Amino acid sequence: MILSLIKRVVGVCSLALAVSLLATACVPSTPATGSGIGVVATTTQIGALVRAVAGDEVRLTVLIPPGAEAHDFEPDPQAVKRVHHARLVLKNGIGLDDWILGTVENAGGGARILVVTEGVQILTSAAGDEAGEDDPHVWQDPENVRVMVRNIAAALTEADPAHASVFAAGAAAYDARLVAVDAEIRALIEEIPPQNRKMVTNHDAFGYFMARYGLEFVGAVFPVGSAGSQASARQLAALSNLIKAEGVKAVFAEEEVDPRVARELANDTGVRIVTGLYADSLGPPGSEAATIDGMLLANARKISEALK
Ligand SMILES: [Zn+2]
Structure with missing residues (x-):
């Protein structure tokens, strides 16, 4: 059995790479929604947090489409155009979405780039050859997500002070939701x-x-x-x-x-x-x-x- 597993590994490796290249190259970003200052989020998680904080009061583009893995991604020309017009580009950092730096440079324009995970306590990977490397999947802990919400609200407020009260209310409501969800998850795991x-x-x-x-x-x-x-x-x-x-x-x-x-x-x-x-x-x-x-x-x- 192990031998068949090993044989499969060799074939699957190149196939997985081909599939992931195909997925990243062909899937267009989600169209922009809302109105207000232009905001670009790299990941679906950051996009959802911007929506939670700002509602429809910003014009939001999320670059990585739902269902795609986040480690390798190539934005389509439409996305580059939106980056050009954006006031704010929000990225995860921790090595996940550094490709956005090249996109911003190519796009031109005056977008400010903000790493939304600033202040999160970063853990390292425990698996295989990458053991000890910083783990970018911080959104899997609601306590980290609370930090991301605060960072996003602060960045939006600085970029668009006229909507400060909208952002403050959205951030407070989602913070409360995260606290509640943390307790619900804990109860599920205790079973x-x-x-x-x-x-x-x-x-x-x-x-x-x-x-x-x-x-x-x-x-x-x-x-x-x-x-x-x-x-x-x-x-x-x-x-x-x-x-x-x-x-x-x-x-x-x-x-x-x-x-x-x-x-x-x-x-x-x-x-x-x-x-x-x-x-x-x-x-x-x-x-x-x-x-x-x-x-x-x-x-x-x-x-x-x-x-x-
Ligand atoms: Zn991942």
Whole structure:
């Protein structure tokens, strides 16, 4: 079984790269919505927070479309035009979306670039070759998201002081929502027997979630920094042994990254595969996971259901 897993790895690697290149090159950014100062957000998470803080009082463009992984992205010409006209460009930082710097330079215009994760306590990855590198998936912990909300509200207020009271009210309301969601998630995780609170994931994107809610990270198929390069065959074989030794109950895969190797790992070890977690992207508009609070709750319900 392990041998077939190893054989698959070689083929899947280049395929995963081809698929991710295709996905990043061909998917256009979501059209701008709202009216007011031009604001560009790199990720779906930042876009959703701008909406929570500002409602429709800014003209918002979100560059990465829902369902795409965030580590490699190439904005289309339309997006470059919007960056040119933007007052403010909001980025995640921590190595996730540095491609935006080139876009801003090419676009020209006078946009101010703000890293919205300033002040967040950054964790490092625990997986594979990338162990020790800064983990950009900070939105998986609502306490970090509260910091992002404050940063976004401050930046919007500075760029558009006339709407200061709108931004302050939006930020306060969403802050309260995040506090409530944190308690709901904690209750869901407490339903899992302590010895079952262990996670193996497809892409190493849930470090902040696991740290906040006391889940133990056992391993991941893809390391934290890129969803295009996965763990080596030897690391996968070791992970397979760990799953058996630790009595891990499920392997979790997310919406954005090819789950085939994760599925094989689950088959090989005889544990459940749970698909559909939201790692790098929120869900499409109108879905339960179109907001950060909705996404966190949707993930927590799946994790709780699978492990308890
Ligand atoms: Zn990721």
